[in-house]
Amino acid sequence: KAGVTQTPRYLIKTRGQQVTLSCSPISGHRSVSWYQQTPGQGLQFLFEYFSETQRNKGNFPGRFSGRQFSNSRSEMNVSTLELGDSALYLCASSSFTSPNEQFFGPGTRLTVL
């Protein structure tokens, strides 16, 4: 089985721009979660999608949004980028039978200049 894939792997944007990150879960996994990783803060939960519905949301401003498609692929969007949005964005997928065991992608490294 192919693992979780994320594109792009690296991205450089400037303040005020918007960005869309993509995540393809493991085949058969219907749950996709997004996390932001910054030094010292660990993994901060952004949101979780299951069957195209957002089931859970972390404490991030509305500039952060996401969606999930019928094939379980997910995208997250950040609008009006700020310098503090520079981070590694990770997505993870899990199966219905083992919802707690998440499989992570390699992440997208976003740098905001």
Add this chain to the structure above:
Amino acid sequence: DQQVKQNSPSLSVQEGRISILNCDYTNSMFDYFLWYKKYPAEGPTFLISISSIKDKNEDGRFTVFLNKSAKHLSLHIVPSQPGDSAVYFCAASEGNDMRFGAGTRLTVKP
């Protein structure tokens, strides 16, 4: 709010000795706990987990201990190997809500 805390940002041990990584949580509703290992330029990979109905789970060199009354879990690695050098994240979940700690960077010296 940091519901899951790893108070040691780094830990250094000698090869062959025991590594003990600690994690504290505040939400008593968490019922499942996990440890993930992360190498640079890779996503975290699942290591070991424990349900709140247990107090110990062992998998090879890795053992996770859960103390519910203290809201504390720990990961023991015995014996530690240089390849174990990585960042370790603990995670706790309640239903679909999973929270991670900030991570502990483990360095195992040969």
